[in-house]
Amino acid sequence: MSGTTARVSAAALARYVGSVDAAEHPVYRWLAGRIRAGVLDGRLALDATLPSERELATGMDLSRTTVGAAYTLLREQGWISSRRGSGSRLRLPDAPGRATAPPRAPFGPAGIHGWDTPLGADPIDLTTACLPAPADALRTALAGATTRLPRYLAADGYQPFGLRELREAIAERYSRGGAPTTAEQILITNGAQHALSLAVNTLSVVGDRVLVECPTYPVALDALLAGGRVPTTVGLHLPTAPVGGGWDVELVAATLRHSTPRLAYLIPDFQNPTGALMDTATREQILAAARSAGTLVLADESNRDLAFAVDGAMPPSMAALDDGSRVLTLGSMSKAFWGGLRVGWIRSSPASIRRLARARALTDMAGPILDQLIAVELLADPEPGLTVQRARLAAGADALLGALARELPDWRPTRPGGGLCLWVQLPGPFAAELTRQAVGAGVQLAPGSRFGPDGTLESFVRLPITADPARLVEAVRRLTGVAAAAASTPAAQFPAGWLT
Known part of the structure; x- marks a missing residue:
């Protein structure tokens, strides 16, 4: 279950x-x-x-009889449950052999990342959104890191806060972006996922609510559920432009107010998987609502450097809009440069960083020195590597959007201005069946249900734009061969007639 106790206002429902x-x-x-x-x-x-x-009749200028009939129909079909004095709550209809809210769909035999072995002939894996390395930039950085390494060899190699020169380089980037930062405000981690798990486990306890977007990054959701935290979801609108869309500020504020989650995990920059980019005004309003609710915001900015089609300047980092008490910013080299470079960080107040470092030492003494030195070299001149990566993403997006328009015109993809993937709305709720049948065609997919906590999002799939454009076009061609069959297969998880 999502764990939310939020109330949807008449105005918010009318807008939807x-x-x-x-x-x-x-x-x-x-x-x-x-x-x-x-x-x-x-x-x-x-x-x-x-x-x-x-309230809804007044808000939508409908008769109360009409709204009452709609609620009655939903109640009869199992989509809402009502108790006197508690109102009507949304649910999924019962089906034989499962609970009201089904568990999240498994994601292939390997669990987290998808399939542990290639399936079918010449498989195309679309379950992960990861870029290959910008080889020239990485080789240059490795050479520079190798020359720096000897100065550290005489010491024990343990740097629990991370290398000072890397912390200073990251702090300088924040400062240039409008968020004055010192090295004491940076903790180096082994990637953004490590940073998230460390922050969640240190700053909350089992049973605490954590506000998350729906859909959201699935591995982050896995970490929350495995740690006994209760996801409180706020749904996103599909972005209709490179900047904007996505977040309903009133709904986020209402959920924060009614649920009072301890933490809020948000992805403001090219949100995974929708690609939405939060504008400045929305960032300010959400932070104001978080301050009122006493909620700490974990802002995952791992995709921030991956803008390839945004006009003008990027909105400011969440850190630049904070008063120093509500935001922990998570960053990573892995998304922008290479997944094999396991270097991430947390930006927060010096006191929070010391607390997180103490907690980190209990399970992970320190990060690898050589990886951090490579990161130092890359950040000294990031544009050569980032230019390669942005061009790859732009080419992948163009190829995939073109192929979908030609081959599957009734599929509705987002058109993000950056990030690693497209979020595609199918013409019906058959994502799980499409995923199953696509394996036989040599394509491995991430169904929409993987990106939410409670079995919904069956009308969506995430398609990464990180693969070679020719492979993306071939993947769409293969999916065309199974899409009709998947769409015509009855949905097994809902009772007959659930869409009527």
């Missing part, structure tokens, strides 16, 4: 369902269908409380 089409009859069925769709695509969180019939 939109204006009533005069051609839609009867209206109550249209309204019920829009609410069902909101649950399935993750924008309306399971267990959230709907506005009263009177």
Whole structure:
């Protein structure tokens, strides 16, 4: 279950369902269908409380009879449950052999990253969104790091906070971006995932709520669930432009207010998987709401350097908008440069960094010196490597969008201005079946349900843009051969007629 106790306001629900089409009859069925769709695509969180019939009728300029009929239909089909005095809560309909909210779909035999062995002939793995290294830039950085290494060989090699010169380089980047930072505010970690797990385990306890976007980065969600934290979801709108879209500030604020989560894990820069880029005003309003709720924000900015189609300057880092008490910023070299370079960091107050370093020492004494020296070299002149990576992403996005338009025109992909993937809306809830059948065609996919905590998002798949463009085009060609069959296979996880 999502764990949220948020209440969806009439205004927020009215914005989501939109204006009533005069051609839609009867209206109550249209309204019920829009609410069902909101649950399935993750924008309306399971267990959230709907506005009263009177409030929604007033907010949408509908009769109370119409809203009441829509709620009755949803109740009869199992999409809401109502208790006197507690309102109507969203749920998934029961089906034989499973609980109301099914567990998250398994992600291949290997669990976290997908498939442990290649399946089928000439397999194309689209389960991970990772770039190959910019080879020339990495070789140059390795050569420079090798010349720096001897000065550290006479010591014990343990640097629990990370190398001072790397911390200074990262602090300088934040300072140039409008967030004055010192090395004492930086802790080096073994990647952003290590940074997230360390922050969650240090700053919260089992049973604490953690606000997350829905959909969100699945490995982060795995870490929260494995640690006994309770995800409290806020649904995202699909971005319609490179900047904007995504976050409903009123809904985020209401969820923070009603759920009072200890932490909020957000991906403001080319959100994984939707690609949404949070604008400055939204960042400011969400931080204000977090301050009011007493919630610490973990802002994952691992994709921040991967803008390839954004006009103008990037919005400021969340750190630049904070008063120093609410935001911990997570960063990484792995997404922008290479997954094999396991260097990440946390930016926070000096006191928080000392606390995190003490906690880190209990399980992981320090990071590898050579990797950190390579990071120092890369950050001294990052543009050659980043230019290669951005060009790869732009080419991948163009190739994949073109292939989808030609071969699968009823699939609706996002068009992000950066990041590592497209979030694709299918013409129906068959992502799990598509994933199953795609294996036989030599394509390994990440179904939408992998990116949420409670079995929804069945109408979505994530397609990375990190592979060679020719391979992405070939993957779409193979998917075209199984898409129709997958779409026509009855959904096994819902009872017959659940879409009516």
